[in-house]
Amino acid sequence: MTDETFQWMAQEIPFRQGESIAAALEAQDIQTFGPDASGQDTRFFCGIGACQCCLVRVGGCVTEACLTPARSGLCVERLAGNDV
Template sequence: MRRIEAHPILEVGKPKVLKFYFEGREMEAFEGETIAAALVANGVDVFGKTEHSKPRGFYCAIGKCSSCLMIVDGVANVRSCITLVKEGMKVRRQIGRGEVTW
């Protein structure tokens, strides 16, 4: 895991652990954690690819760019850096622009 477990100033508590699925693999996240943070903590750095097969990942972390767009529970173009993990959530990498959902 790639998480801060101790900090010299801030208190790091023990939040509730949630299970979610990334491309069929079960992973753990902390309650209140974004999808992007949970993926990085679980060793996932590539969140998708552009139309030209260039890898995308965690970049701005405030929902302003499109580097972290993923498919979440069947919905494309979800900004994983500002979307909180939910128990049982299914997350997949997105290739290209994704699909328009209504």
């Protein structure tokens, strides 16, 4: 693996260079990313940003985890149900 990590809900998540946040979370067996506006769990699904099922908050901004490259020091959080 690598020495590079980002924070997911106060947990250190290692990642490989070029890997998306969603791929790194999935590699750590994190299957759901929190509830969406309708209360359904968000998750890694299409991998191309079309479905927006993997929305997370990164540095205060809502973004697709599958399109956002993992970078050292990022703070990634679940959305609250009313954030979308």
